[in-house]
Amino acid sequence: MPKSSGWSRVVVLFCFMFALTAPCLVVVSGTAAAMVAAQEDDPATLPEDRIQDLILPAEKAFSGDVKEIRQRGVLRVLVTYRKGDFFIADGELRGVEVELARAFAAWLGKKGGKKALPVRAIFIPVAFDELLTALEQGKGDIAAAGFTVTEARSARVPFATPYLRGIDEVFAIRKGAPVPTSLDELAGRTVHVVRGSSHEQHLGELNVRLAAQGLAPLNIVTPSADLQPEDLFDLLGTGAIDLMVADSHRARLWRRAMPDVQVLPSLKLKTGQDIAWAVRPDAPGLLHEVNAFFAADGGRAVKKAAGLLERYYADRSWHVEGLNRKFAARAKRLYPHFIRYGDTYAFDPLLLLAQGYRESRLNQKLRSPRGAVGVMQVLPSTARTMGFPDVVKEAVTNIHAGVRYLEYVRSDYFSDADIREPDRTLFSLAAYNMGPNRMARVRERAIRMGLDPNRWFGNVEYAALRYVGREPVTYVAQISSYYIAYQGSHAVTGARRPVLEALQK
Structure with a gap:
């Protein structure tokens, strides 16, 4: 399973998998035994897994070809969590690669004859830069992740018939940044790309050319092995980064949802790049079948892929929201309180600001159907157990109560030495959303799934998805995404408190 790598990891997995939802209305738990009893999540067992056996870790290798795959009735598909390609929503697997892989598995099963077992697609999430290695090791049968076919990749594994052809790699730039008119004008600029991508390789080749001309090289930044182009595009839209490279077909679709980005x-x-599936090197029969699938019925699957891309990537609700002018005034007014209580309880005030934005859009007047109130959506009964008699009237008290509760969860439930930052804080955010006792049960489930119970991303979050649902995973990912976006703006200001002035632009 992919491993987390700190706060730079946070944008990747899920903020971009799910539609942004209304502010969180889930009640929080208390700060003492009595409060926990009153506020605790549903004591019933965790719900049955709706996607049991559809997502598995990459474990044992397998070297059989088509005959053995049909006998097993399972096609193992290596994927990367990626908005539009492979994600989970409402307990269901969705995305372009999910639908294509399922269609191929069904087609493969039917070709085996009437007595053959049906073949189903099982998805194995792997970090993008580990996909080909996992395929070479036999931990999957195909790798479906929007791969650009390059000479270096083709030297390692065979690629099937492309389902997208003639794709260009183009640049996207944030609104207001200097616009280059030629590749030479990129000299000295900072460009963000996905680690292990063809974009990174081709930017390296461009640097060689720039050096030969006596020009300054590009500063090529790969923030995390798990960040995807969609994630970078979101950060570009918030102004946290200036410049990135994207495949033209995706950039065209993203641009519709991001007015502050220029392609x-x-x-x-x-x-003229091609996009295709990679196939396990020791399975020539499988490669033949994949090629036949994409060629069948006049290229019906190729046409299906184009339609799926249009449908999934046209959904603008997946993109991360910046702290725009509508909320900047609220943020400027409230940020001193986040600074004060962040210092008191050892939290980054930008993280707390991100949580408040996710909870209520910084709206002290917000009331949830379940009784949670204010900026941090605290239950008045919970607040009273912590010594806050009124969290309805004043935002400063509401923020204090919410941060105090977050600190209680962190210190009482996640103080083990085996849990390190940022996972302690990530666990605390998840528990703020779902309740600490439910969080404890999710960690136990993670152990049974062979995952690390002390790591959120790539581990406990998978268990949360399977046994609780998308809400806590979306909650943590969105707060983390806002936090990174705010950090990007903060870095530009060079000072802590003026960050909101940058966010207002």
């Missing part, structure tokens, strides 16, 4: 279609890093 530069005439500034091409690479042209």
